[in-house]
Amino acid sequence: MSDAKHAPDTLAAQGLGWIAPIHRDLAPPIHPSSTFERGADGSFPGGRVYARDQSPAYDQAEALLAALEGAHQALLFPSGMAAATTLLQALEPGSRVLAPRAMYWALRNWMQELAARGQIALDFYDNADTAALRARIATQPPRLLWVETPANPTWEITDLTAACAAARAHGSLVAVDSTVPTPVLTRPLELGADFVMHSATKYLNGHSDVVAGALACRADSPVWTRVRQNRALGGAILGPFEAWLLLRGMRTLALRVRHASASALAIARTFERDPRLAAVLYPGLPGHPGHATAAAQMQGGFGAMLSIRVAAGEQAALAATGRLQVFKRATSLGSVESLAEHRFSVEGPGSQCPPDLIRLSVGIEAVEDLLADLDQALG
Template identity: 85%
Template sequence: MTAPKSLSPDTLAAQGLGWITQPHHDIAPAIHPASTFERAGDGSYPGGRVYSRDQSPAYDQAEALLAALEGGHQALLFPSGMAAATALLQALEPGARVLAPRAMYWALRNWLIELSARGHIAVEFYDNADTAGLTMALDALRPRLLWIETPANPTWEVTDIAAACAAARRYGTLVAVDSTVPTPVLTRPLALGADFVMHSATKYLNGHSDVVAGALVCREDTPTWQRARQNRALGGAVLGPFEAWLLLRGMRTLYPRVRQASASALAIARAFERDPRVAAVLYPGLPSHPGHAVAAAQMQGGFGGMLALRVAGGEGAAIAAAGRLQVFKRATSLGSVESLVEHRASVEGPGSLCPPDLLRLSVGIEAVEDLIADLDQALG
């Protein structure tokens, strides 16, 4: 039995679309480890599946749930967010021009530059928050794909998705949005005109720091989508059955986790916005943030659980403050139940565009009073 489509996304997520495993009517979904499937005597496949590399039943429920939450035609799971992004980018024609944001996930940015250097694509970069500049770049370059990441990691600029999609549509430019940070809880890019949504499902979708996974969702079935699907099948970039099961389990608590993290992040941003020990708080939920109006229009119900503090005193003061934190854990990643902190410039290394005084905070679901107190003592 499947839940009625009229139910709210919160309910669909909590019940995993209401799927019940047969024949025992299990509430918890089963794990499907089979790698291959039996043929009938006439050579046909009565179960409709040939081989699990691209037809595993382990993916069915998680993919269907994510497609429903994003309002998309179909979703695909991958073994990482990078695998999802590369499957889509490699589905473009050789030499295709890609327009990407200056502030974005550093590993993907470096990979785009590497692909461009090899001649596989031609990449150009735009300023995330400059809608007029982005429109001019689209007019001048007419790229095959526009990549958007909003709010942008780790400086949290905001890109107007609807305006960007409207400008891109004039030239038949495809639009893909990395929606890892807002998730479908806060933003649904396909409804704003995007063609594809990408998630590092390791982060909020899973939400427990125990799975590395990625996902793509399409607005409609197109040749580009079919090539991305084929890239997964032929390239073998598939998720294991237990990881798919853990991801689905995490997605069932997505809505309360994201809402709690968003509320706590806003409280932290307000607490330190005028603190003299902090040079700047970067969070689109603050009215003082340059992208607040756009964020308020395209992020419904909160502004996300990610923010950054630029520590007064510069790089040394920021690193020292991170070292004094006791509740926040010093670790890479984001979007889980525990709060994390990173000095991103150190992590990204030479060539990082991240300010050296910046600490990136991923706010979890702990008591916000404990998180604020921890930051307060760490700042000295």
């Protein structure tokens, strides 16, 4: 199947149309072998030496993600954190990294740890302030600009086109955590980014049964060469069964993301003016400060993540979370079941999350059931 002739939905649904040889299997086989036979002359007729960096288990999932992102190449990792860390370690020691203030808390904490060790120089910018970001890049150009949009868990929007243009003008690389929008809604490489990172545990897999990560690049480069080397030599690889499950999940990616995004928008609209809430944080609402930018760079929806801030404060937010029945109280996002978390208590000391905030990951259940569940939980 040609990538150029078919829509992303078709490519995903058919896994690029790859058919297994010999038996013509529609479901791809699992490749568990850790090693491969040499020919009698010492050559490798199968083109593989060792599975740490050459397993055929990754081929189809990596090729599909590269096609969906419009990437030169994609690589799988055992977690999203492993993918991000591998990219950071591919930078020259002491490289300056400019990261957003609102971002996945574990990665922010890890970046701060790397900075404390002297491995990177770290600074932060306000996600939605494009003018200030341009000025920061011009004044002290980073080696790498890290972007997360929409930004977890308060869902600020960064103007990707403007951020990438500013970075490129000053020789900076751009990496985008695109876990939440997925390539169904946003393709950062087309907007000027150099790298895209996914916690593939979330929407790409979508079934709460795989921990995985992925990186994709716009073009080959010395940094990307080091990423490949670091993955191979550091052993940051995904197991064959996990790669197979990830590929299976990706084949329904478009359906899941669009359905869940439509439900999230319905929830946001329903509770936008509810007096029990101090705010509904969702870029699909016209009153969201980043709505116009999100509409320009998110095609076909605004994502399935939103947060609500309970008017009565932290204890009321904790109590409401405890009353949820359809929404499951669990860490993670992007799965078929809807999840809810009181993020302040989950993140612990140093959390920048408002204590009255409940983060919602909307799944694919009937939206009427989700609306009713939130209504009864709020009391």
